[in-house]
Amino acid sequence: MKDDRQSERGFRLLLQKYQERLYWHIRRMVTEHEDANDVLQNCLIKIFRNIRQFEGKSQLYTWLYRIATNEAISFLAQKKRQQVASLDNDESHLANKLRADAYFDGNEVQIHLQAAMEGLPEKQKLVFQLRYFEEMNYQDMSEMLGTSVGALKASFHHAVKKVETYLAGVQID
Template sequence: MIAEETLVKELKSKDTQSHAFEVLVSTYKERLYWHVRRIVLNHDDADDVLQNTFIKVFRNIEGFKGDSKLFSWMYRIATNEALSFLKQKTKKLGVSDIDYQEKMVENLQADVYFEGDEIQLKLQKAIAKLPEKQKLVFNMKYYEDLKYEEISEILNTSVGGLKASYHLAIKKLENYLTQD
């Protein structure tokens, strides 16, 4: 694994940019795919958002100042791309965010890329009902096992606020999952 500082330097140099970008994509594509997939819930949409994310990373690498980790910067781009994608989709379809998320969860059963069982499906339905910030925090903490400090960098919010959002998300999920 190449050091992050070296990778950033190589990404900014015209001579090494192409190879460095291949390394970047191979290093982060799976993690970013699953991050995006948990937001948009559809394989094809996740692929599209991921492609847009890497295009933005490539085009904007010169503006990366190193104030945060490269990983956090890319996650922020991926998160924003996924949320923008959802907003465009719901606007185009003329439905609310919640209605769209519930429809996408229902479609998971027919999705050949979804490998979950009934419990996983019920959890996805519960997560879809969470407010956007709680959903993001829950997914990053529960599925990706990110530290609050990392999530704070990605979402540009306080650690205290994230802990409160995660706690509220857990309570709401427990309530939903224990109802019959």
């Protein structure tokens, strides 16, 4: 019982420090708040139950990010399988969804930026998100994704060019 209370206290401290960062990481991947909340909660429960498996070989937040990323990728894959085929492409579908989202308050440029990211290959999208929005350095990203720093730099540069091209091609009021 005492152990349970200590675990809970430790878990609360961990949440205090990381819950927002993990939430925003997941939210940018899955877009909608409800989905982000589901994924985050599952992710945090997994973290709580497996915290003893953290071996200290990497930084704690890298380990946490890895779990959150895997959880979000699994969620997106499952959602994609369940989605009925739409006449809209992924980018315009996302743009419409964001415009209707009560928890999205961005302007058209920001909507197009999200839509541009939606068109990127999964790994490129993740690298772009980690670098551009979350400002993660390449070394940490390399530890987290198991990819070389050089490959990550190349991936980010490709992603930036694709996003820029997309934005240049859309009519922005």
